[in-house]
Amino acid sequence: MDMSSHAVGDSPVHRLNPLTKLVFAVTVTVSAFAFTMIWWPPLLFCVAIVPMVIVSGTQRKFFPTFLALWVPVALTVCLMQGFFYPGAHRVVAGIGPLELKYEGLVFATQTALRVMVLMGGFFLLLLTTRPGTMMSAMTQRGMSPKTVYVVSAALQIAPALAGRAQGIMHAQQARGLSVTGLRGRVRALVPMAGPLILGALTDVGDRAVAMETRGFGTTRHCTYLTEVPDSTAQRAARAAMELCALTAVVANVLGVLR
Amino acid sequence: MIEFRDFSLTYPTGSRPALQKIDFIVPRGQICAVVGADGAGKSTLAGVISGVVPHMTGGETTGWARIGSRMLAETPASELVGEVALVMQNPFNQLSGARFSLREEIAFGLENLGVDRAEMVRRVEQVMADLRLTALADLSPYEMSGGQQQLLAIGSALVMRPAVMVLDEPTSQLDAVGAGVVFDALETLRTQGVTVILFEHRMERPARCVDRVLVLDEGRIAADGQPDDVLTDPRLADWGVAPLRYTTAARQAVERGLWEADRPLPVTLEAAAEGFDAALKGARTAGGL
Ligand SMILES: Nc1ncnc2c1ncn2[C@@H]1O[C@H](COP(=O)(O)OP(=O)(O)OP(=O)(O)O)[C@@H](O)[C@H]1O
Numbered sequence: 123m124d125m126s127s128h129a130v131g132d133s134p135v136h137r138l139n140p141l142t143k144l145v146f147a148v149t150v151t152v153s154a155f156a157f158t159m160i161w162w163p164p165l166l167f168c169v170a171i172v173p174m175v176i177v178s179g180t181q182r183k184f185f186p187t188f189l190a191l192w193v194p195v196a197l198t199v200c201l202m203q204g205f206f207y208p209g210a211h212r213v214v215a216g217i218g219p220l221e222l223k224y225e226g227l228v229f230a231t232q233t234a235l236r237v238m239v240l241m242g243g244f245f246l247l248l249l250t251t252r253p254g255t256m257m258s259a260m261t262q263r264g265m266s267p268k269t270v271y272v273v274s275a276a277l278q279i280a281p282a283l284a285g286r287a288q289g290i291m292h293a294q295q296a297r298g299l300s301v302t303g304l305r306g307r308v309r310a311l312v313p314m315a316g317p318l319i320l321g322a323l324t325d326v327g328d329r330a331v332a333m334e335t336r337g338f339g340t341t342r343h344c345t346y347l348t349e350v351p352d353s354t355a356q357r358a359a360r361a362a363m364e365l366c367a368l369t370a371v372v373a374n375v376l377g378v379l380r
Numbered sequence: 381m382i383e384f385r386d387f388s389l390t391y392p393t394g395s396r397p398a399l400q401k402i403d404f405i406v407p408r409g410q411i412c413a414v415v416g417a418d419g420a421g422k423s424t425l426a427g428v429i430s431g432v433v434p435h436m437t438g439g440e441t442t443g444w445a446r447i448g449s450r451m452l453a454e455t456p457a458s459e460l461v462g463e464v465a466l467v468m469q470n471p472f473n474q475l476s477g478a479r480f481s482l483r484e485e486i487a488f489g490l491e492n493l494g495v496d497r498a499e500m501v502r503r504v505e506q507v508m509a510d511l512r513l514t515a516l517a518d519l520s521p522y523e524m525s526g527g528q529q530q531l532l533a534i535g536s537a538l539v540m541r542p543a544v545m546v547l548d549e550p551t552s553q554l555d556a557v558g559a560g561v562v563f564d565a566l567e568t569l570r571t572q573g574v575t576v577i578l579f580e581h582r583m584e585r586p587a588r589c590v591d592r593v594l595v596l597d598e599g600r601i602a603a604d605g606q607p608d609d610v611l612t613d614p615r616l617a618d619w620g621v622a623p624l625r626y627t628t629a630a631r632q633a634v635e636r637g638l639w640e641a642d643r644p645l646p647v648t649l650e651a652a653a654e655g656f657d658a659a660l661k662g663a664r665t666a667g668g669l
């Protein structure tokens with residue numbers, strides 16, 4: 123996923139403290155999993171997530187990407203559970219030796235709907251939060267700068283490596299390496315691995331030097347360029363959501379609404 | 381002040397010293413260029429001045445080197461942060477890899493030093509304006525061209541307000557406009573008393589803003605002096621350094637009698653133009669043209 127293209131926009135949702143959005147995502151997820159009524163996760167999705175998406179103005183990016191991510195997951199879950207749910211016996215349809223069973227489908231639908239809430243909540247967070255702000259927020263919550271560095275480097279390394287791989291591939295194609303067809307593509311991976319890994323290793327040496335000369339890891343107290351917005355209202359909202367999540371967990375444990 | 385005395389360095393894997401008996405003093409506020417062929421030891425010397433070599437690379441040294449009152453043998457790079465800033469040859473490898481926009485990347489070093497936010501914002505905006513990067517402020521460092529990354533690396537060093545700036549071929553990927561912006565920024569540093577050590581291949585543009593040129597040849601200092609003298613030295617090519625275009629043009633003009641014999645060879649475009657102008661006027665008054 124391309125992190126750098128995220129969070130272009132300036133809606134009230136974008137301006138929230140990332141932590142508020144994180145607590146929101148966790149709360150809706152916990153609530154979705156806490157109750158067994160099949161209509162509960164879609165209701166949550168519609169009354170909690172959809173309005174946030176609309177306020178953030180990201181619906182044209184949110185919904186297509188969300189569907190592209192969620193539909194394959196939902197279908198996979200339905201097929202797996204439909205065919206292989208342990209202890210299911212009501213056969214709905216048969217395909218050769220395989221039998222699609224009712225109990226499996228019910229369980230799969232419920233799981234897929236819960237996952238829909240989970241993915242929706244976290245995708246909204248990603249889509250409306252600048253990664254830099256996220257990292258600042260994490261540090262200000264007391265996470266060590268080194269841990270935060272590792273997390274943010276991990277978020278960046280994938281696109282960076284992909285870019286480099288493409289560069290190496292083009293260079294090798296220019297020198298006559300064939301990458302057409304599946305076999306050609308697989309074979310092309312082998313010579314690419316060398317430069318990619320070697321390149322990454324020499325970079326590490328250079329990067330260590332750069333980080334050292336830029337003062338990374340000095341014991342002094344770090345400050346941050348990116349200001350993380352927060353307010354009493356948001357702190358209150360976070361406390362309220364945490365309470366909701368806790369209530370949902372307790373209700374689940376006690377077996378209320380089951 | 382930077383002082384090297386009889387300083388030699390051999391890398392652990394090196395068969396011969398990468399630097400041999402280096403001797404020089406750079407006073408505070410001087411802009412000093414170091415030129416030399418590939419493998420002459422430029423990056424090594426840049427590393428020594430910034431406390432990277434041999435602390436992070438290993439290697440045996442003899443003689444000594446110091447910055448101000450600090451002996452470099454006892455001062456690793458981490459203790460020189462804020463005092464010496466290094467811009468390395470490859471800008472991509474200098475990215476922190478953990479900042480998501482150019483603005484945040486420039487601020488990275490200041491964040492590590494714990495500079496307060498208001499001051500940080502001021503300095504970052506200033507550097508972006510000086511290097512004409514303001515329009516790119518929100519771009520991801522990974523989405524930038526090589527030249528833009530090079531400017532970013534320079535900005536990340538400038539923002540630290542060091543007493544000594546070490547730049548290892550900082551304009552290798554920049555076009556003429558970009559390189560001009562960098563050299564203008566270096567001239568501003570001179571007025572602030574910052575010492576600049578510039579390692580370069582192409583001297584056409586920097587020739588007019590540097591106070592001094594050192595030539596490195598196979599790890600030794602082959603020449604040390606004013607740009608006008610060193611860069612017009614007939615041995616320059618033997619040291620593996622290409623003479624400047626203006627000097628080459630004037631040298632060919634001398635052979636054809638189109639350059640006044642007693643006029644020194646030029647190292648800048650302005651001096652070349654002036655020389656050719658004088659030669660032309662001379663020829664006119666002599667009735668030759
Ligand atoms: N980390 C290292 N370990 C061992 N040898 C090294 C190391 N770095 C450089 N060298 C060797 O030291 C010598 C000088 O290298 P250096 O990189 O300083 O040259 P340079 O003048 O910067 O060249 P270029 O113009 O190509 O950047 C070379 O022979 C090189 O092989």
Ligand SMILES: [Mg+2]
Nearest residue numbers: 422423469548
């Ligand atoms: Mg070099």
